[in-house]
Amino acid sequence: MTTVAMTVNGDSVSADVEPRTLLVQFLRENLLLTGTHVGCDTSQCGACVVHVNGKAVKACTMLAVQCEGAEVTTIEGLADGDALHPMQAAFQEHHGLQCGFCTPGMIMSAVDIVNRHGGAPDEATIRKQLDGNICRCTGYHNIVKAVAAGGAAMDVPAREAAE
Amino acid sequence: MYDFAFHRPASIRKAASLAADEDAKLLAGGQTLLPTMKQRLAAPEALIDLSGIEGLTGIAMKGRTLHVGAMSRHAEVAESPVVREAIPALAALAGGIGDPHVRNLGTLGGSIANNDPAADYPAACLGLGATIATNKRRIPADDFFTGMFETALQDGEIITKVLFPVPRRAGYAKFANPASRYALVGVFVSKRSRQVRVAVTGAGPGVFRATDMEEALSKRFAARSLDGVSVPAGDLNDDIHASADYRAHLVGVMAKRAVDAA
Structure with a gap:
């Protein structure tokens, strides 16, 4: 067992874990933060996306012990009390989900896209940047609309195209 | 694990x-x-x-x-x-x-x-x-x-x-496997002073240089120089994703795109 300590959604947490414990297992099983989902478990689908030190990563392809000292944000850390994060509100408003399984990862990726590309990413950018998130229900159309609307509502300054 | x-x-x-x-x-x-x-x-x-x-x-x-x-x-x-x-x-x-x-x-x-x-x-x-x-x-x-x-x-x-x-010109073009996003075929070309390099990934058992293409591009660094120049399919991967012949064809197409991008 190895002791690991990190900050998750603003709270300091630590636990003794086996080194093979994945970050997503640590979040779900040790911290009972079950909003982060395990879809494919092979780093394809993106249902497990969280932010580690501000960067979107797949929590099924990172060890908890690699996050020693890191700042982790999960879907549970986005809302401000009862007030949804603008990106969550946009997914609700634009019907950006059906079964909802991929939604936590989609929203964490969407927030990351806006943080990197500025508040008004165009449709092509959104579609390209959602490359690592798979949805089997919606056909993506409303997800793309939701990301655009959520981005506009996030109040992040527009940026010159980064790519 | x-x-x-x-x-x-x-x-x-x-x-x-x-x-x-x-x-x-x-x-x-x-x-x-x-x-x-x-x-x-x-x-x-x-x-x-x-x-x-x-x-x-x-x-x-x-x-x-x-x-x-x-x-x-x-x-x-x-x-x-x-x-x-x-x-x-x-x-x-x-x-x-x-x-x-x-x-x-x-x-x-x-x-x-x-x-x-x-x-x-x-x-x-x-x-x-x-x-x-x-x-x-x-x-x-x-x-x-x-x-x-x-x-x-x-x-x-x-x-x-x-x-x-740092080369004078360089370009990369890949045909990505739509599921894995790995290169089915990827070609990197560069030109530095007189030296031209063409490196191919995805097509064979490991990355390799396409020397016939390098020679053709050394004469003139333009996509057209690659007309009629190919890599032998015999050495290339042949699997469920693509046949060796198809990969050989893609090497030619990606090499031209890489030169155009350079």
Whole structure:
């Protein structure tokens, strides 16, 4: 067992874990933060996306012990009390989900896209940047609309195209 | 995955002594190693995390050579103003690896040490005539990639950085497998003074130089120079994703696109 300590959604947490414990297992099983989902478990689908030190990563392809000292944000850390994060509100408003399984990862990726590309990413950018998130229900159309609307509502300054 | 001991050394020297054990593996970004361990295709007894070592990161120009630290994440290389200025084709290649989440963790050193036959970075290293610096020596890319998942690295040898000579022109084009996003075929071309290099990934059992194409492009660096020049299909991969003939055709198409992009 190895002791690991990190900050998750603003709270300091630590636990003794086996080194093979994945970050997503640590979040779900040790911290009972079950909003982060395990879809494919092979780093394809993106249902497990969280932010580690501000960067979107797949929590099924990172060890908890690699996050020693890191700042982790999960879907549970986005809302401000009862007030949804603008990106969550946009997914609700634009019907950006059906079964909802991929939604936590989609929203964490969407927030990351806006943080990197500025508040008004165009449709092509959104579609390209959602490359690592798979949805089997919606056909993506409303997800793309939701990301655009959520981005506009996030109040992040527009940026010159980064790519 | 099977359990293992976890080490996070603070120095290369310590990491190298831990890595001398052949049952230990170096952990860089983990984007290939961890999935491989989950599938139990690899079961190292110890992982040596390189993320705590200073000196393995950083991107800088030194003279006419671009130095990229081995632990540079793909996203860092893709977004680096230094790389974009010096070798835009390298920044574009890094920005096309995997997906955004993989690019936030995966590293240059990890990619070339693994030498997946369909990975992008080996094509850039070979196509630019890079030099791979380790804790022990400097290895020209021509001698580094020795076969499928095989490199010239020895036990306990750790890549510290890659030195890319800045070319006059360079371009990369890949036909990505739509599921894995690995290169079904990727071609990196570069021109530096008189020397032209054409490196092909994804098509064969390992990255290789297409010497007939290099010769044709040496006469005139234009897509049209490649008309009628091909690579023999006999040496190429033939699997459920693409036949060898199709891959040979794609090498020609991607090479022309790479030249046009350069």
